[in-house]
Amino acid sequence: xxxIDLLTAARPHVDNLDRADKQRLYSxxxxxxxxxxxxxxxQTSPQLIPVVGGDRHRTTLRHFAIGRAAVLIAxxxxxxxxxxALARDTPVTTDQPGSPSAPTTVLPTTTMPTDTLQDQxxxxxxxxxxxxxxxQDATVACIEARGFNAYYGGPDGDSLISSAPxxxxxxxxxxxxxxxASNWTRVSIRYASGHLPVDFDIEAIWTxxxxxxxxxxxxxxxxxxxxxxxxxxQSVADDCIKLGQPALTPPx
Amino acid sequence: MYEWFVDDVYRFVARRLGPExxxxxxxxxxxxxxxxxxxxxxxxxxxxxxxxxxxxxVIRNHRRAEHRRLGALARIARDATATDETFGxxxxxxxxxxxxxxxxxxxxxxxxxxxxxxxxYAWERCSYHDIAxxxxxxxxxxxxxxxxxxxxxxxxxxVLSHE
Numbered sequence: 417x418x419x420i421d422l423l424t425a426a427r428p429h430v431d432n433l434d435r436a437d438k439q440r441l442y443s444x445x446x447x448x449x450x451x452x453x454x455x456x457x458x459q460t461s462p463q464l465i466p467v468v469g470g471d472r473h474r475t476t477l478r479h480f481a482i483g484r485a486a487v488l489i490a491x492x493x494x495x496x497x498x499x500x501a502l503a504r505d506t507p508v509t510t511d512q513p514g515s516p517s518a519p520t521t522v523l524p525t526t527t528m529p530t531d532t533l534q535d536q537x538x539x540x541x542x543x544x545x546x547x548x549x550x551x552q553d554a555t556v557a558c559i560e561a562r563g564f565n566a567y568y569g570g571p572d573g574d575s576l577i578s579s580a581p582x583x584x585x586x587x588x589x590x591x592x593x594x595x596x597a598s599n600w601t602r603v604s605i606r607y608a609s610g611h612l613p614v615d616f617d618i619e620a621i622w623t624x625x626x627x628x629x630x631x632x633x634x635x636x637x638x639x640x641x642x643x644x645x646x647x648x649x650q651s652v653a654d655d656c657i658k659l660g661q662p663a664l665t666p667p668x
Numbered sequence: 669m670y671e672w673f674v675d676d677v678y679r680f681v682a683r684r685l686g687p688e689x690x691x692x693x694x695x696x697x698x699x700x701x702x703x704x705x706x707x708x709x710x711x712x713x714x715x716x717x718x719x720x721x722x723x724x725x726v727i728r729n730h731r732r733a734e735h736r737r738l739g740a741l742a743r744i745a746r747d748a749t750a751t752d753e754t755f756g757x758x759x760x761x762x763x764x765x766x767x768x769x770x771x772x773x774x775x776x777x778x779x780x781x782x783x784x785x786x787x788x789y790a791w792e793r794c795s796y797h798d799i800a801x802x803x804x805x806x807x808x809x810x811x812x813x814x815x816x817x818x819x820x821x822x823x824x825x826x827v828l829s830h831e
Contacts, residue, residue, distance in 0.1 A: 419771050419821045420790050420814075426768050427791040428741065430682040430690075432675045437691075441678075442670060444695040445702070567710045577669065579705045651671050 534602050543607040551603040552576075558595035564588060621660035628652050669705075669715060670698055676792075677719050683791050684727055686737045693730065697723040713801020717794065721802040724784045734783075735776050742772035767825060774821050785810065786817050 433441065533554050537547045552568055559566035559578055564587075566578040576596075580588040625631045630645035630653060646653045677697055682690035700722050701708075708718050727734060746769040775783055781803070788794045788802060796814075800807040 418818070419767070419825065420786070420818055422764060422768050423771055423775070423786075423790040424793070426745070428683045430679040430687070433678050438671075438674055441674065441691060441695055441698075444691075445670070445698045565706050569710050569715055581706070 531598055533599060537603050538606055541606075543603055543610065548603065548607050551600045554599040555595050558599055559591055562591050562595075564591055566592075617660040619660075621656050624656035624659050625653065628656065630656070669701070673716055673719055674698070676716055677723055680720060680792055681723055681727065684737070684787065685730055685733050689730055689733055693723065693726050696726050700726070714798055717798040717801040720788060720792065720794070720798075721804070724802065728780055731780070738772050738776040742769040742776075745769040745772060770825050771821060774824055778817065782813065782817050785813055789814060 533551065537543060537551060555576065556566045556568065563584060564578055564580050566576060569575060569577045576592070578588060578592050622631070625642070625645045626633060628649075630648050631641040635641035642653075645656075674694065678690055678694045681693045681697070685693060697719060701719055704722075708715065712718075745765045775786065778786065785799060785803060788799045794802070796807050796810045799810045803810070805813075
């Protein structure tokens with residue numbers, strides 16, 4: 417064992433923060449509003465643009481939200497038919513990357529008028545990986561064209577991260593919603609309906625949500641309860657989905 | 669971003685400074701990250717690497733604390749028995765603990781840049797690419813600098829062993 421391997425083998429063990437500590441830490445971060453003039457991020461870039469209001473992230477349907485769609489289907493009210501309806505009732509074909517149906521050309525995302533791209537992608541009832549990426553790119557281009565920052569990142573590289581200059585913080589959510597509706601939502605639902613996980617444990621998800629106080633034992637409409645759970649605390653709801661669908665957990 | 673990376677950043681800081689300071693330093697890291705979010709360029713590396721870069725700069729404000737922690741870790745290593753897992757499992761027993769204590773002493777004496785690079789690699793298991801992004805240096809520089817640090821540490825320990 418060389419000295420660096422020895423150092424690695426002997427790295428101090430540190431436990432993760434528990435949920436209460438994370439909440440306390442987050443409160444500490446958000447309560448400190450004074451921007452430091454001694455800028456530790458200033459390594460090379462001389463043109464940092466201050467952003468107030470933090471960031472916003474939304475996980476795409478490729479990973480966790482595909483689990484949400486699957487859970488909605490499993491609890492029965494939305495159902496496959498509902499998803500198809502959202503995707504304009506075109507028959508769905510389950511496509512695979514590299515399948516003969518997959519187009520080989522890259523779509524011109526940034527120059528297309530609103531919704532034209534989604535209509536084109538959905539025209540043949542198939543959403544390929546290339547088309548899904550094109551819809552993502554179009555969403556980012558739409559947000560950036562309105563003067564906001566956006567990219568796909570996160571641990572799985574598949575979550576939409578957006579932020580706003582200080583003067584436009586209040587407009588960010590509306591812009592993201594508009595750009596996703598125009599460029600992403602219908603395509604992503606169609607993609608999800610063709611890529612549903614088959615081995616999730618709905619009972620485990622439901623139990624976890626009940627134990628986390630996201631749904632009540634008295635809830636009789638599982639779809640409504642599940643949607644409420646996501647709106648109450650998306651992070652915990654996603655943790656519950658991961659618990660019941662380990663395959664959705666991105667590789668570390 | 670907070671929810672995804674807070675554990676990674678906290679563990680990184682706690683390993684370097686100890687749990688007492690880690691809470692505040694992690695909070696400072698994320699506060700700065702939020703304020704500077706628009707400066708993050710995903711083409712240059714991962715969010716984790718970017719956050720580590722900010723954390724390393726905050727850690728530098730606590731250099732004495734880091735030296736104290738490395739010194740304490742070295743003392744624990746010297747006192748450790750072969751079965752002690754304070755640092756995890758060091759399979760070669762007492763000799764390894766003794767050598768580890770010397771390595772930790774040398775880590776404390778490295779320049780801040782070299783210590784950052786070494787501990788990102790050895791303790792956080794960052795890739796060369798992520799280290800390069802965190803430290804804003806070329807990947808080739810990471811490789812050559814790590815090789816130099818490795819050689820320096822081994823040479824010092826060989827000298828100490830013969831004294």
